Amino acid sequence: MNNAIAFRTLVSKETKRFIRIWPQTLLPPAITTALYFLIFGKLIGGRLGDIHGVSYMDYIVPGIILMSVISHSYANVVSSFYSTKFQRNIEELLVAPVPNWIILAGYVTGGIVRGVLVGTVVAGISMLFDPLECQNVYIALSIALLTAILFSLAGFINAVLAESFDDISIIPNFVLTPLSYLGGVFYSAAMLSDTWQTISMGNPILYMVNAFRYGLIGVSDVDVPLAFAITGGFIVVLTAFSLYLLHRGTGIKN
Amino acid sequence: MSMNALSIKNLRKTYQNGFEAVKGIDLDVEAGDFFALLGPNGAGKSTVIGIVSSLVNASSGSVSIFGHDLYKARNLAKTCLGLVPQEVNFNQFDTAKSIVLNMAGYYGMPRKLALQRTEHCLKKMDLWDKRDTISRRLSGGMKRRVMIARAMVHSPKLLILDEPTAGVDIEIRRSMWQTMKQVNEEGTTIILTTHYLEEAESLCRNIAIIDQGRIVEHSDMKSLLARLHIDHFILDLARPLAQAPVIDGYLIERVDNTILNVAVPKALGLNRLFSGLSEQNIEVTSLKNKSNRLEQLFMDLIDAKKPEGRDE
Numbered sequence: 001m002n003n004a005i006a007f008r009t010l011v012s013k014e015t016k017r018f019i020r021i022w023p024q025t026l027l028p029p030a031i032t033t034a035l036y037f038l039i040f041g042k043l044i045g046g047r048l049g050d051i052h053g054v055s056y057m058d059y060i061v062p063g064i065i066l067m068s069v070i071s072h073s074y075a076n077v078v079s080s081f082y083s084t085k086f087q088r089n090i091e092e093l094l095v096a097p098v099p100n101w102i103i104l105a106g107y108v109t110g111g112i113v114r115g116v117l118v119g120t121v122v123a124g125i126s127m128l129f130d131p132l133e134c135q136n137v138y139i140a141l142s143i144a145l146l147t148a149i150l151f152s153l154a155g156f157i158n159a160v161l162a163e164s165f166d167d168i169s170i171i172p173n174f175v176l177t178p179l180s181y182l183g184g185v186f187y188s189a190a191m192l193s194d195t196w197q198t199i200s201m202g203n204p205i206l207y208m209v210n211a212f213r214y215g216l217i218g219v220s221d222v223d224v225p226l227a228f229a230i231t232g233g234f235i236v237v238l239t240a241f242s243l244y245l246l247h248r249g250t251g252i253k254n
Numbered sequence: 255m256s257m258n259a260l261s262i263k264n265l266r267k268t269y270q271n272g273f274e275a276v277k278g279i280d281l282d283v284e285a286g287d288f289f290a291l292l293g294p295n296g297a298g299k300s301t302v303i304g305i306v307s308s309l310v311n312a313s314s315g316s317v318s319i320f321g322h323d324l325y326k327a328r329n330l331a332k333t334c335l336g337l338v339p340q341e342v343n344f345n346q347f348d349t350a351k352s353i354v355l356n357m358a359g360y361y362g363m364p365r366k367l368a369l370q371r372t373e374h375c376l377k378k379m380d381l382w383d384k385r386d387t388i389s390r391r392l393s394g395g396m397k398r399r400v401m402i403a404r405a406m407v408h409s410p411k412l413l414i415l416d417e418p419t420a421g422v423d424i425e426i427r428r429s430m431w432q433t434m435k436q437v438n439e440e441g442t443t444i445i446l447t448t449h450y451l452e453e454a455e456s457l458c459r460n461i462a463i464i465d466q467g468r469i470v471e472h473s474d475m476k477s478l479l480a481r482l483h484i485d486h487f488i489l490d491l492a493r494p495l496a497q498a499p500v501i502d503g504y505l506i507e508r509v510d511n512t513i514l515n516v517a518v519p520k521a522l523g524l525n526r527l528f529s530g531l532s533e534q535n536i537e538v539t540s541l542k543n544k545s546n547r548l549e550q551l552f553m554d555l556i557d558a559k560k561p562e563g564r565d566e
Contacts, residue, residue, distance in 0.1 A: 002361075002362025003362065005359055005362045005363065005364065005365075006359060006360050006361075006362055008359070009356055009359025009360060010359075010360075012359075013352075013356055020347075084345075087343065087344075087345060087346070088339075088341070088343035089343060089344060089345050091307075091309055091337075091339060091343050092343070092344070092356070092357060092360060092404075093360060094307075094308050094309055095307050095308060095309065095332065095335070095337050096332060096357065096360035096361055097328070097329035097330075097332040097333055097360075097361065097362070098360050099329075249311055253308075253309060253310060253311055254269065254301075254304065254309070254310045254311070
């Protein structure tokens, strides 16, 4: 009961935080993705023809929605938890009887809420250009949710280990963005050479993007159950590692 | 025998760089006490408070708060404790009310009760009018009071105040002393660390002095102060003097031509001093205790324990 109140407090605080700064958190993805849809989907995509039997615009919509979920769930947790560490507000949680798993669940839920909210905004923007299909709502929603959990956890670990503001921008800029762009958002892996296809299969984001695309338009380059297994596996590993870091007090206790 | 609010046994802390900040401390603080934990900078006070507050991992030893072991019954121990840290550590973009209210939530307090306690604590700290002000716009003294309100929102049985009045002007400091006294009188045990020794002397009943990671003194304030052999007084004179008078047994210095600084051995007392001054036709208009007595004792203790050649 007490843990439920602590959890609710933490989630409410996290949600209010990003909503309070909506011009920094909700508006930019709406503008950026509107430009993606206009330039890549309509202006260039109109000349590219179909991929797997669907228009280029329809093909890229799922990837762009999921890319927004990935980047915003990650960004929410990494910036919020690092600021909490930096300003030493984390001491409020350490002094109080809040178990480590509630701290983790609270921040991750904050990341999920922002990721899913941004994903919804981006989906809404896409509907200004083309109607949004949904072949299997359960697959689409569950993989989006699992992806938000996974990248919230990754953002949490980044924030715990970060020692400066530079450290919280290195992973998003030099790892997350390239993996997202190379994760089949704008193209099908089948369009690549065999070597690049093999390399692409090592990119976990490719599985999530394709599973989400399968949920929306019924097209995928990968085995969908395998995509769920990979995403779930990463979640288990990152959850265990996050709890280990919290238990040790890494980055937050002397 | 009354229960200890805090019981520390053989506590040790060695940081990763090899620095041994706490070297086997034993400390008991009785329930209801107003206790001073003093020591020079780097003595280990903050490390001890950090361990008790779960902000620092101990290397070894045990801590129990109102009988609850910090490692075996962590949540129960934490529920008994409130901490006012040395530095402002709340989110400065939050309002005073949300800072206190969120803390109540972390302690698992239902919303209705949390709102009542938040209002009570902010009113007690004279901050209710500022409840919706973004905290970074509050003055330094107000920020400290927000931290006290936050620490008290769950009605802790033990309140640790780590230099709560540092950098606060004298008016606010005195008002905070009143509040702390009141909180203690209402039954909350208080542990205070401070650099204002006058504060410790006027508020606290018991005291521990920590230096180089060890307790060098642990007793009640009265018996500690009774160990002082000399008091210092400032005398204001009715008429100017060209030079300091000489009276056997007393060390008298002229501060200026109408002010004297006198070291008075307790064995001799003040009567003999005044007789000597009267014989020399020196009229005293007022006197006051020169310096904080505890400060003098503190320096004596720290100096006495200082090993030769210690690098300051």
